[in-house]
Amino acid sequence: MDLEELWRDVTGTQPPPSDAAVVALAAVALLLVAVPALWRVTRHAVTIAHEGAHGLAALLTGRSLTGIRLHSDTSGLTVSRGRPGGPGMVLTAFAGYVGPALLGLGAAYLLHHDHALAVLWLGVALLALLLLQIRNFFGLWSVCIAGVALFAVTWWGSGTLQSVAAYLGTWFLLLAAPRPVLELQALRHRGWARTSDADQLARLTRVPGLVWVGAFLAVTTGCLLMGAWWLLGVGY
Template sequence: MSEVWNNITSAQPAVSVRVVVATGVVALALIAWRPVWRHTRQVVTIAHEGAHGLVALVVGRKLAGIRLHSDTSGVTVSRGRPTGPGMIAVLLAGYPGPALFGLAAAFALSRGYAVALLWGLLLALVILLLQIRNLFGLWSVVAFGAVVFAVSWWGSPSVQSAFAHLLTWFLLLSAPRAVLELQHSRRGGGGRSSDADQLRRLTGVPALLWVGAFGVVTLACLALGVIWSGLLPS
């Protein structure tokens, strides 16, 4: 345990550009290949609903539970005023959430804290697990947490760093795709209860503008994450 704690609190040597590029390519394949994306997208849903829940607590709402579904959709229920800045903030958090988490992870990696990143993620998953209210959601978080724990506990330093980069790339790259899927669903007549449409009802601002705002934030996080990764000069 003392060795684990030392690894968490110590910065690891920077990985090579080859590792950064390779993990980015793997992450892109996990997102672009549709048969795999059906399963890996659940990680995005976990981050999406986790962002809703985190902001709900920050703005003073009472978190009533989170559900994750097999179609990679999810719902976060919080109690409080159904309108107002607090509810708007909660709705705003979902789609940018994975990108912002990815950006925070990129910052940690730029400082060499790959192991701390993995253990921090594991702690966040344990906290999230306490709010899950359905069996599939429970299984999803436990399965993802088991993978993170296995790498954190048994993986070599090089494996831990590579896995941390893979997760970071995945969050940064998958967030814009989720926004595109949101708009595609809306154009097809679905998604009328989406975050963007709920924001339209609360604010009067067209849902398309909210979708655009989600897209701008996720792309900005991706661009900054690429700079912090060391692929481009800062």
Template sequence: MDAATLVDVWEQVIGSQPEPPRWLVLATGALALTLVLVRPAWRVMRNTATIAHEGGHALVAVASGRRLAGIRLHSDTSGLTVSAGRPHGVGMVLTTAAGYPAPSLLGLGGAWLLYTDHITALLWITVAALAALLVMVRNAYGALSLVVTGGVCFAVSWFADAGIQAAFAYLAVWFLLFAGVRPILELQGLRRQGRAPDSDPDQLAGLTGVPAGLWVALFLAITAGCLFTGGGWLLQLGR
């Protein structure tokens, strides 16, 4: 690849792309909601939400000064992020709290990029983020999940035309916005049955003294706010 080609690629990444038609935005939103609500589809797609969840833990652990030891993603769509540092304090609280809001917050960031017509930039940022996570994955299934997800994103960004890129980007962002809510509702259902004693909200209750139920409510408020705001950006409301 020569210098001129690299310049062309860079200009495409940082440049803006045409706004897609309204029907495509609505259709991808409906499909994303279906993928979240229909149980068989959710069982397959939930792994994407888990990648975002564990990525949130990892990012905040590093940002708060903790040492990231590794990430594991499992075939049952569960995950684990291990970091080293003080077992208490602000860094530990922020790291523990970062997981459940992460898919929605990532979706909100993606919605802003789409609102500003940076479709290609969104795809390349996604590929870069997945590559960064791959370095810290410590099990084969987790590595495979990231390679497949990143490979699909790269293939769309490199080989697909503008229409396919737009459809893929909008579907992915809608999915993150919707998918951020369901795991929290599922978690609260498990907590009511006493089946999730070591959940993130329960760990946060032990770290802060704030009841786990309030942490669940906070996570729901964040994800609902992201869905409302990000959905408005995707629909180009206010323009």
């Protein structure tokens, strides 16, 4: 396949799955989020998107990105340099918890217009860019595994497999995004998350951390509802 043919495939359209298949994939994604044993594994994908969103926001607001670390307990750390306060720091801190939902919403929009292959290639590209900023072994391993798996499906998978992967990944991001927000507030309630994004935002803005948690939840829930609207084909 030459570059011109590849570009035609990426920018072209692919037939969507049946309505029943889209609903079934949503159910599978919900299991990946709701079943504790599965969530302990799949949550790593949310952490990758979370820390990647911090990094992207830092770059877009003019901060210098030092590096990203991903840990085996599904936590992560993104370090950037710049002003210790101000809008850039606020946007960087805010981006993490809403990042997976916004990524899922963008993918849902593309799928609504039958661009399943574009969703997969976008995922490959973002993982490749993220890999350049990873600064620890576990992070390298987890991003490489995700990137290789996604690339394999994108390059060698059948059209049906590619469509299934795009819809399943999109449903997962949309359904998974609110759960870490709820987990965050549970930890804050116990006094175990004093350095969380919400508490950092509270120190930066003097707006209570609970308000920021509410904002995270509003954005992630709104993205889920809008994304589901598009994925289920409403509005055609």
